[in-house]
Amino acid sequence: MAKYEKLSSAMASKAALLLLFLALLLVFILLPSLPLKLDNFTSLRCSVPEPRAGNGVIVSLGSVKSPVDSSRLAQNEKFLAADDSDEDEDEGLVTKDEHVKWVRAQMELARLGDPGKTAHEWHRMRKGINPRTREQQLFDLRRYHGISHYDEHENRTRLPCPGELLVEEHHSNYGEPWAGGRDIFEFLVQASGLKKHHRVLEMGCGTLRVGLHFIRYLAVGQFHCLEKDPLSITTALLYELPAQGLLHKRPLILRSEDMDITGLGSGSTYNLIYSSAVFIHIPDSLVWLGLQRLAPRLVLNSGRLFVSHNMKFCTRMPADECKSKLAQLGLLYLGKHTHDSLLFNHYEIWHEFSRLPKSP
Ligand SMILES: C[S@@+](CC[C@H](N)C(=O)[O-])C[C@H]1O[C@@H](n2cnc3c(N)ncnc32)[C@H](O)[C@@H]1O
Secondary structure, eight states, X not given: OHHHHHHHHHHXXXXXXXXXXXXXXXXXXXXXXXXXXXXXXXXXXXXSOOOOOOTTOOOOTTOTTSHHHHHHHHHHHHHXXXXXXXXXXXXXXXXXXXXXXXXXXXXXXXXXXXXXXXXXXXXXXXXXXXXXXXXXXXXXHHHTTTOOOOOGGGOOOSSOOOHHHHTTGGGGTTXXXXXXXXXXXXXXXXXXXOOTTOOEEEESOTTSTTHHHHHHHSOTTOEEEEEOOHHHHHHIIIIIHHHTTOGGXXXXXXXXXXOOOGGGOSSOOBSEEEESSOGGGSOHHHHHHHHHHHGGGBOXXXXXXXXXXXXXXXXXXXXXXHHHHHHHHTEEEEEEXXXXXXXXXXXXXXXXXXXXXXXX
């Protein structure tokens, strides 16, 4: 009996050793190779083409050397090599379907899932990274709460900016999302056939929601604007231009509320003049005065004037009268366009005009 007990205890310890060996094999050899296989599977499962390389490539810090990331890097390098879009100087000016596919592929490869749909879901995701509302951020900023700072007497800030601007309250000044500015830019660039060396005038550029995109794209000094609101101009000069690194583009932003365009100089003409959500807010008589002064500033034939939302300044009068008034100013109505937003359920309406061939 004792012999059998000895035998079975020897077998039990051999089995335990075998189990230990298998566990070690699993932990040190099989498991490390598993993520690579999962990641490859995710890439294969992705129904869109492999991602094009770009500035937004997601590679998590601290794990760049892991097999997962180096395989992602290799994927992107392959696409960089195959990508000939650098030759097109206007690449990136308009968001193409292939760019949308790329960003979707990045979301999938980074296993991000669907963005939260409720405020609760969002706030749960922000946990642990000091989430602040704008008000809380402003409160912290004013008290230097958690912010490395100099004492007041040795403050080295070269262009001191009010806290309200730093927390970007003005991005909500006009109701519609700030991102809509990019939609408007993309539409107008395409519709007017704009080039980098062209000159653009915005009537009522506000806090540069749209203007920033033009300023970034155009050559130095080629973006002009007429704006009546001092807070908007302050915001543009003290926050948006410096924060976007665009001071060197020297846009001409004139303060004016009565369509006085003398500050633009007598000779300047524009390839594109546009007014986004402005003419709907001002008296018809002021709109007509503006059109009278702006029409001769449009480049003949190719120059375009775009007005957003509606043209009630014209349609409020009989159709014939509206048409002849436009003709007297040397303007030709070319038609109505709509343009869908990239990021939210919204479309813009635009009315297009050019100069009559024999305009005054
Ligand atoms: C709804 S906001 C739109 C701002 C900007 N265009 C945008 O899309 O974000 C209207 C802007 O037109 C400006 N504005 C209104 N009347 C104006 C006038 N007579 N001359 C110049 N700007 C004017 C306002 O101050 C305001 O900044």
